[in-house]
Each structure stands twice: as C-alpha cells, then as structure tokens.
Amino acid sequence: MAAGLKTIILLSFVLAVGFLLIILSCALWSNWLPLLVALLYVLAPLPNSICARCAGADDFSADYNSSFLDFGNWLTSTMVVSGFALPITLAHAGVIHSMACIMAMVGGALVYGTILTYSGFFSETSDDYF
Known part of the structure; x- marks a missing residue:
C-alpha cells in the first residue's frame, strides 16, 4: 500500500x-507533570528501532539472534505501559486533576498511534520477493 501526501497530512x-491534548491537560490545571507522558510516547519506539538494527547473525552463531528484538519489545512495552500508568498514578495521588489524566492518556495514545502508523506506512522493508 503506497502512502501519499494525504496520509502524511x-x-x-x-x-x-495528540500533542494539543497533552499540552491542554497541563495548561488548563497549571500542572506540567502530564507533559512527561509525551516524552515517554515519543521515546517509546526508539528501543525497537535500535534493537532491530542489532539483531541478526553474530560472530558466534550464523543463526538469527532474536534476543535483541525481545529486549527492544520489552523496553518499548514498558515505556508504553508507563505512559498510561503515570497519569493514572498522578491522578490517584491527587497531584493532577482526573480530567487532566484522561486528556493526557488520550493525547498520548494518539501520539504513539501516529508514530506506529507512520512507521507502518513508511517502513523500508519490501515483500516483493516473497
């Protein structure tokens, strides 16, 4: 499926x-702690991309080494779960307002979903030979 200009827009x-919801969850209640959610979701795909470059045959074995991929998946999932758990924990502790928690979680989900969709549409892998 070819992704075009409409997809990028x-x-x-x-x-x-997504970023508007996260910033509004901070600005409306004058507490900037939910902004950490945006940082978690922006950094979440990095372990997968870094570990995918390290995976492959190594010096000791000609077989494919998936331990790097497993570690990258684990680290990414930990960051995504932390992105949802951080606003809930802050709202439960009374540090942020409960509506700010909901806005930060929805905004974070939109940001991370956009990153996943972009990487899915514009990946460099080609299945022409399979």
Missing part, C-alpha cells in the same frame, strides 16, 4: 491533536 493532524 492526516498523520500530522492526528499528531497535532
């Missing part, structure tokens, strides 16, 4: 709405 709009 739609993804940028959804990303902007």
Whole structure:
C-alpha cells in the first residue's frame, strides 16, 4: 500500500491533536507533570528501532539472534505501559486533576498511534520477493 501526501497530512493532524491534548491537560490545571507522558510516547519506539538494527547473525552463531528484538519489545512495552500508568498514578495521588489524566492518556495514545502508523506506512522493508 503506497502512502501519499494525504496520509502524511492526516498523520500530522492526528499528531497535532495528540500533542494539543497533552499540552491542554497541563495548561488548563497549571500542572506540567502530564507533559512527561509525551516524552515517554515519543521515546517509546526508539528501543525497537535500535534493537532491530542489532539483531541478526553474530560472530558466534550464523543463526538469527532474536534476543535483541525481545529486549527492544520489552523496553518499548514498558515505556508504553508507563505512559498510561503515570497519569493514572498522578491522578490517584491527587497531584493532577482526573480530567487532566484522561486528556493526557488520550493525547498520548494518539501520539504513539501516529508514530506506529507512520512507521507502518513508511517502513523500508519490501515483500516483493516473497
């Protein structure tokens, strides 16, 4: 499936709405701690991409080494779960307002979903030979 200009425009709009929700969850209640959610979701795909580059045949074995991929998946899932758990924990502790928690979680989900969709549409792998 070829991704075109309309896909990029739609993804940028959804990303902007996600960041808007996160910033509004901070600004409306004058507490900037939910901004950490955006940091977690922006950094979440990095372990997968870094560990995917390290995976492959190594010096000791010609077989494919998936331990790097497993570690990258674990680290990414830990960051994504932390992105949802951080606002819930802060709201439960009374540090942020409960509506700010909901806005930060929805905004974070939009940001991370946009990153996943972009990497899915614009990945460099080709299945032409299979």
